[in-house]
Amino acid sequence: MACIGSKGELTESARKMLTALEHPASPEDVAARTDLPLFRVRAGLREMAEAGLVELQGASYAPTELGRSLLAA
Amino acid sequence: MASLLESTSQETLHPTATLAATASLPRLGSPAPDFEAVTTHGKIRLSDYQGTWLVLFSHPADFTPVCTTEFLAFAAIAPDLRKRNVELLGLSIDSVSSHIAWARNIKDKFGVDIPFPIIADSNKEVATLYGMLMPGESKTETSRCVFVIDPTGIVRAMIYYPLTTGRNTDEIVRLIDALQTTDKHAIATPANWHPGDKVIVPPPSTMEDAEARTKAGYECTDWYFCKKTI
Numbered sequence A: 001m002a003c004i005g006s007k008g009e010l011t012e013s014a015r016k017m018l019t020a021l022e023h024p025a026s027p028e029d030v031a032a033r034t035d036l037p038l039f040r041v042r043a044g045l046r047e048m049a050e051a052g053l054v055e056l057q058g059a060s061y062a063p064t065e066l067g068r069s070l071l072a073a
Numbered sequence B: 001m002a003s004l005l006e007s008t009s010q011e012t013l014h015p016t017a018t019l020a021a022t023a024s025l026p027r028l029g030s031p032a033p034d035f036e037a038v039t040t041h042g043k044i045r046l047s048d049y050q051g052t053w054l055v056l057f058s059h060p061a062d063f064t065p066v067c068t069t070e071f072l073a074f075a076a077i078a079p080d081l082r083k084r085n086v087e088l089l090g091l092s093i094d095s096v097s098s099h100i101a102w103a104r105n106i107k108d109k110f111g112v113d114i115p116f117p118i119i120a121d122s123n124k125e126v127a128t129l130y131g132m133l134m135p136g137e138s139k140t141e142t143s144r145c146v147f148v149i150d151p152t153g154i155v156r157a158m159i160y161y162p163l164t165t166g167r168n169t170d171e172i173v174r175l176i177d178a179l180q181t182t183d184k185h186a187i188a189t190p191a192n193w194h195p196g197d198k199v200i201v202p203p204p205s206t207m208e209d210a211e212a213r214t215k216a217g218y219e220c221t222d223w224y225f226c227k228k229t230i
Helices: A012-020 A027-034 A038-050 A065-072 B002-007 B019-024 B065-083 B096-110 B125-130 B169-185 B207-213
Strands: A054-057 A060-063 B036-039 B042-045 B053-058 B086-092 B118-120 B144-149 B155-161 B199-201 B219-222 B225-228
Touching: A012 A027, A012 A038, A012 A065, A027 A038, A027 A060, A038 A054, A038 A060, A038 B042, A060 A065, B036 B096, B053 B065, B053 B125, B053 B169, B065 B086, B065 B096, B065 B169, B096 B118, B144 B169, B155 B169
Parallel strands: B053 B086, B086 B118
Antiparallel strands: A054 A060, B036 B042, B036 B118, B053 B144, B144 B155, B199 B225, B219 B225
């Protein structure tokens, strides 16, 4: 589940997950909000955290400035 | 293992027998070996499936006919499995590019989307961890193995089919139904059981239990053989 496409744009699933993170949320909440399978959300959020698009705040994920800017682009 | 070696003449072993290698293979009732793997849906860890049932299955190779029929069959049961909180995860020793090309070919030629990830196990790490390679059959292709892993990460069932024989996916759905029914009702399921059929009441462990169950309203043929409807 690559979160960034070949042109530096967010992939569809990454965009879905970032949109669901308007407020910090757990992977379970993101899965419920996006209708994506939980395993994909867990793997996707981990990958987005490695790419600096989201950060872990306790048990919840929140978008970073980079994540917000790519979502707005 | 030592006692087996002592009691078994080396001359009687098949040339491909490697007794030591079997020591680390998955066991029913034990935690499934953890892994992180490259898949057609990105990097996935076994722990990503925590809270979900998982059917991890291997196939010999992409772009082969029996495997193609199996993938069509697995894709067909995927919606039914998801309703049961079960995810599918395929594996072979092909590259992720090969998996993507094959899945696209299946879509093109058969009109079927492959909705589940496929592990590209080029270095055979997961295949080795799970004992999916059967050297007596092939040193370069994984056999048709199925591992049913429960939401807590415990291996609950294993099925092994040879390269030549495609699997019965209806049986995999039936197996999931049986395992989930067992967990929910603390019962066992008889041969060829399907949902709606009577189930087996676990045998009594004490004389008192044996006596009590004769009055419990079960359908008993004898004290150890009782069924009930759930």
